[in-house]
Amino acid sequence: MTIGGMVLLALSWGAIIGLAIFCFVTMIRGGKL
Amino acid sequence: MYIPPFREKWGSRLGVILAVAGSAVGLGNFLRFPVQAAENGGGAFLIPYFISLLLLGVPLMLIEWTLGRYGGIHGYGTAPSIFAVATRNHFLKYFGVIGIIGPTVIFIWYTYVESWLLGFTFHALTGKLMTAAADGSAMNQFLKSYQGLAEGHPFLLTYVFFLVTFFVNFWVIYNGVKGGIEKFSKITMPMLFLLGFIIMARVVTLGAPNAGHPDWNVFNGFGYLWNPDFSRLKDVSVWMAAAGQVFFTLSAGIGMILTYASYLDREDDVVLSSMTSVSLNELTEVIIAGSIIIPAAFVFMGPVGLVDIAQGGAFDLGFVTMPQIFSHMAGGWFFAFTWFLMLFIAGATSSVSMLQPAVAFVDDEFRLGRRKSVLITAVFCFIACHGVVIGLRYGVLDELDFWSGTFFLVVLGTVEAIIFGWVFGIDRAWAEIHHGADIRLPLIFRVVIKYITPTFLVVLLVTWTYKQAIPVLLMEGVPAENFRWVLGTRIVLVSIIISVILLVYWAWRGRPLPDIDIDNTEAEEEKT
Numbered sequence: 001m002t003i004g005g006m007v008l009l010a011l012s013w014g015a016i017i018g019l020a021i022f023c024f025v026t027m028i029r030g031g032k033l
Numbered sequence: 034m035y036i037p038p039f040r041e042k043w044g045s046r047l048g049v050i051l052a053v054a055g056s057a058v059g060l061g062n063f064l065r066f067p068v069q070a071a072e073n074g075g076g077a078f079l080i081p082y083f084i085s086l087l088l089l090g091v092p093l094m095l096i097e098w099t100l101g102r103y104g105g106i107h108g109y110g111t112a113p114s115i116f117a118v119a120t121r122n123h124f125l126k127y128f129g130v131i132g133i134i135g136p137t138v139i140f141i142w143y144t145y146v147e148s149w150l151l152g153f154t155f156h157a158l159t160g161k162l163m164t165a166a167a168d169g170s171a172m173n174q175f176l177k178s179y180q181g182l183a184e185g186h187p188f189l190l191t192y193v194f195f196l197v198t199f200f201v202n203f204w205v206i207y208n209g210v211k212g213g214i215e216k217f218s219k220i221t222m223p224m225l226f227l228l229g230f231i232i233m234a235r236v237v238t239l240g241a242p243n244a245g246h247p248d249w250n251v252f253n254g255f256g257y258l259w260n261p262d263f264s265r266l267k268d269v270s271v272w273m274a275a276a277g278q279v280f281f282t283l284s285a286g287i288g289m290i291l292t293y294a295s296y297l298d299r300e301d302d303v304v305l306s307s308m309t310s311v312s313l314n315e316l317t318e319v320i321i322a323g324s325i326i327i328p329a330a331f332v333f334m335g336p337v338g339l340v341d342i343a344q345g346g347a348f349d350l351g352f353v354t355m356p357q358i359f360s361h362m363a364g365g366w367f368f369a370f371t372w373f374l375m376l377f378i379a380g381a382t383s384s385v386s387m388l389q390p391a392v393a394f395v396d397d398e399f400r401l402g403r404r405k406s407v408l409i410t411a412v413f414c415f416i417a418c419h420g421v422v423i424g425l426r427y428g429v430l431d432e433l434d435f436w437s438g439t440f441f442l443v444v445l446g447t448v449e450a451i452i453f454g455w456v457f458g459i460d461r462a463w464a465e466i467h468h469g470a471d472i473r474l475p476l477i478f479r480v481v482i483k484y485i486t487p488t489f490l491v492v493l494l495v496t497w498t499y500k501q502a503i504p505v506l507l508m509e510g511v512p513a514e515n516f517r518w519v520l521g522t523r524i525v526l527v528s529i530i531i532s533v534i535l536l537v538y539w540a541w542r543g544r545p546l547p548d549i550d551i552d553n554t555e556a557e558e559e560k561t
Contacts, residue, residue, distance in 0.1 A: 001256030008076035009259045020312035030471045033047050
């Protein structure tokens with residue numbers, strides 16, 4: 001696996017996990033889950 | 034004066050998010066995405082993929098969630114009536130018939146494939162699957178015999194699994210939105226993630242099991258999928274493949290989410306809920322599915338073998354190649370069982386959502402009540418499914434797959450995007466999206482929803498019509514023995530479309546549009 005592959009994997013996984021965490025945390029903080 | 038019928042509501046926000054995520058997460062996430070990525074530039078594919086997600090997938094999700102909620106508060110849950118109410122134009126409702134026919138036709142062939150997954154789950158336990166998988170070419174023969182296309186497997190058993198699958202789907206729908214779909218999703222979606230993580234963990238810890246090829250290891254397997262080939266980004270077909278994958282993976286633009294969202298309350302947040310379901314779909318597709326098939330196949334079959342496998346298509350990869358890979362692992366039967374159970378759950382959460390538009394149409398428009406509506410839909414689907422069971426060898430399934438799973442999807446998605454941004458109007462649309470929302474979308478999405486998404490969809494529609502629909506319409510490449518079956522399938526499809534158009538006409542005969550447009554005030558406020 002090249003450095004480029006690792007960077008793209010990290011960015012993609014990070015964006016998806018980040019979005020999921022943001023959505024769930026916002027919902028929980030809003031008390032709407 | 035028209036009085037909207039009483040409609041069910043979701044029990045919780047988590048329930049509706051899991052149900053929509055379940056609708057989106059299907060076989061395509063696990064089988065189609067990894068092959069598409071590996072064949073179209075590896076990591077570089079993710080660039081057009083995420084761009085398409087932002088410009089096409091997310092806007093379409095927002096459109097279906099918002100229009101669905103809007104229709105639901107007026108007492109409607111399917112595309113024809115939602116289009117009529119949202120646009121106050123009676124003619125546009127006839128474009129919405131695709132939003133009922135599309136999901137139902139997908140269900141008709143999808144549920145049969147889903148039943149194979151249940152059968153393979155069973156045979157992973159009996160040992161028959163692993164015996165076939167261990168013997169190279171025998172796995173292909175096992176699949177064909179299971180499908181009734183070759184000798185060796187009792188077709189009665191295949192049929193029993195079909196009946197069980199069919200019954201499970203209708204049982205869930207029969208129990209309603211809250212007591213059926215929501216409860217089912219709350220149990221099955223966590224199970225799906227758990228099973229996915231189990232297989233993912235096994236693949237990630239495979240190391241380099243082939244002592245003769247130490248470079249056939251997991252790290253390089255991930256490299257096969259993720260190492261970017263940026264030169265492929267100059268190829269238009271790579272961008273089209275990425276847009277297509279985003280379109281299919283989210284189940285947006287075919288009317289299923291429209292119907293699910295119609296059971297929301299007026300104050301429910303569609304922005305955050307749709308973003309959460311998108312994130313769960315992407316988690317399954319890019320992270321879980323991307324860590325299973327390609328790395329596992331690379332480790333056991335090497336880079337050259339993997340090219341051959343990928344060319345065999347996503348379907349063979351799931352049913353034939355994966356059992357062969359599991360047969361090389363210690364406790365392979367357990368992972369094969371887990372794999373097929375996971376795919377069955379992914380299929381079931383999707384197929385349930387395909388039924389709801391037809392049930393909601395009968396229930397909302399003719400007020401027959403849920404149970405009668407479910408029974409009518411079940412009788413129709415049961416008869417229609419037998420066309421697929423009997424006509425499998427004559428290409429009926431492939432024919433239905435193309436029209437329902439590809440063509441109808443793009444057509445309805447395009448119609449929805451144009452109606453939402455241009456006929457409903459972007460000011461009302463923007464106000465309606467944000468009603469009850471905890472977060473606000475960046476203003477750039479106004480431009481995306483009004484201009485970019487419809488343009489993107491029209492380009493996709495024209496390209497696919499030119500490249501795929503015209504050759505298919507002219508029956509290019511259809512074997513002579515399949516000709517009558519394919520033609521018969523098309524005649525049945527056209528008859529169904531005409532019948533549903535007549536039903537919509539009948540249901541709306543003399544019915545006025547709702548008196549109050551609840552959103553004008555908000556839209557005016559939004560403008561000022």
